[in-house]
Amino acid sequence: MCADHVFPRHTRVDLPVVVAGDGAWLIDANGKKYLDGCGGAAVSCLGHSAKPVLDAVKQQQDTISYAHTSFFTSEPAEKLADKLIELAPDNMERVYFVSGGSEATESAIKLARQYFLEIGQPERKHIIARKQSYHGNTLGALSAGGNMWRKAQFEPLMVPSMVHIDACHYWRFAEPGEGEFDYGQRVANQLEEMIQQLGPQNVAAFIAEPIVGATMGAVPPVEGYYDRIQEICKEHGVLLIMDEVMVGCGRTGKYFASEHYNIKPDMICIAKGIAAGIQPLAAMLCSAEIYRAIKDGSGFFQHGHTYLAHPSACAAGLAVLEEIESRNLLERVTELGAKLEAGLQKAFGQHPHVGDIRGKGLFWGLELVTDRQSKSPFDPKLGIAGRAKKAAFARGLMIYPMGGTIDGKSGDHILLAPPFIYEDEHIDMLIERLALALDDVFAEQQIAS
């Protein structure tokens, strides 16, 4: 098979050709099997052969595979929207279906701007986001993100009205002796300070991930952080956008990760697991208030893409939700997550180069450090996380790496986001292979240093 005409992201890397998927496994053209420990990028929540979803897509394609949303809605889109609204925090009213996470966050940012135009507050243009965050790779979403590695070479970005406050990452950024709660209040209060600096009348929205994903490696907020954030947003009429592209759709044991922290956002973005990677699908949910402002105002969200609410993609999304419900997969995520956490703590809790193990449900991060005491990151030039990915891949395990290039402060980490359909033994296998891979990397590293 020829793999020479596809433009890969890393042009100096040869990739194996994937030919099959079977539950938790992917298989390449040479017959080598890889245990999926990260769902690609937290996407393949049902593994790689979810027949009910594949059947639902085929059936939809036999019925009507595509119809433009300026002419028609479709049954799978309507049914999936109903289900998502049923599951979402109770102020959510409408669902806007797009094809990927960046499209979802771009939609939310534009809708925030349009909402304020519709209600006669056109000065509200600023969007506040957080450092070390990621909201997508298109230029608007990239501007919102605070991942310097991804955005630096494209500066100046196109959206000048984006500003950033600190992330909430106690283990990495707290002052010596500072308690968790106090730290959370201090960094949340930066939102208040930023709003005051910009003038509350000029601020449209605050966007953040409830649990930070790839950029920092599965970092949950500390207690009280989101209570304070919500208080501040409410007080100043600033919209709260939760980017659940990575952590939504059951990944953390609840369908929406916001539920863990009692967050009632004005908009929520989901993607990745919504259609389990079987079709490209994402969604932006918005509150009744926002929807009504558009409906009673211009009546038209000034946005759109060719593949909005694609019927075959929505059919996949609906079938994924049915699988999650009928197989009690949210409970299973919590159960497997507890096993994964215990296993990671046992295998790596005292590992000299694993500084922190954190996460929720089936979403876990390991931060790699030169030594546990100093928490010092490795020199980014060593590419430790990338080497770990390579070593794990050689041992038949997929993990998601992120390099230590974040403002020079945070370090390499590995993200784990296995499918919800894992058997218990897959967790053991993942940990065993990961331990061997890290041994490979640090043996090499000692020789090199």
Ligand code: PMP
């Ligand atoms: N937001 C978050 C939190 C993400 O993790 C990602 C993708 N990793 C995106 C947005 C962008 O999604 P996509 O790659 O589907 O455009």
